[in-house]
Amino acid sequence: MLKINNIKIRADLKDEEVLDFALKKNKIKKDDVLEWNISKKSIDARKKDDIFYVYSIDIKVKNEEKxxxxxxxxxxxxxKVKINKNFSNPPIIIGAGPSGLFAALTFIENGIRPIVIEQGQDVDKRKETIDNFFKTGKLNTLSNVQFGEGGAGTFSDGKLNSGINSPYCKKVLEKFVLFGAPKEILYESKPHIGTDKLISVIKNMREYMIKKGANFYFNTKACDFLIKDNKINGIIVKDLLTNEKREILSSDVILAIGHSSRDTFYKLFDKNIYMEKKNFSVGVRIEHLQSDINKAQYGTITKLRLPPADYKLSCHLENGRSCYTFCMCPGGYVIASSSEENTIVTNGMSNFLRDGKNANSAVLVNVTPSDFESPSPLCGIDFQKELEEKAFKLGGSNYFAPIQKFGDFLENKKTTKLRKSSSYIQTRSYFF
Ligand SMILES: Cc1cc2nc3c(=O)[nH]c(=O)nc-3n(C[C@H](O)[C@H](O)[C@H](O)COP(=O)(O)OP(=O)(O)OC[C@H]3O[C@@H](n4cnc5c(N)ncnc54)[C@H](O)[C@@H]3O)c2cc1C
Known part of the structure; x- marks a missing residue:
């Protein structure tokens, strides 16, 4: 196929019209085009009085030499992914987040039927449980915004960015489209699915894998690991509905347990699994009116129907720390995302249309192992817990988030009145 790059368009065109524009500009006969697809679309808003889309199109043509x-x-x-196909017992995957689901899909595509163990609920029941938490403040510690089918990113913005440049990124997007995601994610520079659509994509993916022979066990926790002579022989699982425990034997166990399954980390540590301290970041969510962000990024002159704008800011300090924004959610909501009792964790979430009034993002600062005196590789968790518990108390001890105006935060002042309302979902928020 051939590539037409750098197609600058200053109007809202349909896909077919973009093709016509590109063909005309490059003097390509439409009759010569056998196949085509948009391979990239981004917005250039550097000059507020001249904002345009930039497209790339791939075409397959007759008479290519012309x-x-x-x-x-x-x-x-x-x-090539090399998989030894001689399993005496099926491989076990612990966790049905993105890592676990794609590991399972890779097995299925290689004719191997994995067992997937997930402590949370399937994505439909999980949504009901989360809605109930938002309404009542009753937290299910095993099925929530962080745990359950689809993993931690499902109830978020559904942004599909990755910091790595790997051909597999495209493959992941293609799989999402195969299971029902909008095809635009294949070419948009900042692909996004949104919680509302992601739920059915995840469900379709699981149903496909079950048809091909995968076994999924929800409400099932991997609570112990059968290790002998430094080798894994299987796991012990607990059915969380009946409290019954049983062994599942396998010499192949994939841990896809994500970032927040603290009890499992402690269990693995007790089992002498090697662990290291790592860098991570902590921070708060900041909210603004989406209209303010649109104005800042696009100005007020353009007539284009542009998507809700986003931003990314960073500041590197001389002391080695960086402060930066992350997971910006245009038209999104700040949601209560706790997975442990009496803690506050927040996240940003948006639906496909990103049509909420507010925008939010995480403002973070990095912490490194040198910030902690304890030699334990898990000491970062204690630090996180302390912050989360303090936030819980400050919010009124009922999963309402503490909230402060940014100006007051900078001046270290208590906020007593907000001019604009927060989108925080777990009913409302307390000032501190
Ligand atoms: C609140 C939040 C919001 C995020 N928003 C975004 C975003 O918008 N875009 C983005 O790209 N990234 C986002 N991320 C990051 C993204 O979610 C993670 O990178 C991604 O989810 C990691 O995938 P994972 O499969 O490794 O782990 P997870 O998604 O965390 O999945 C792990 C799964 O394992 C299960 N599990 C854990 N322990 C056990 C056990 N012992 N037994 C059985 N099951 C177990 C958990 O219940 C969970 O479902 C977000 C992360 C968080 C925490």
């Missing part, structure tokens, strides 16, 4: 002035689309080669 169009020698166009570059060829680079073929992506995927390193």
């Amino acid at each position: 169009y020698h002035f166009l570059d060829k689309v680079k073929k992506i080669s995927f390193p």
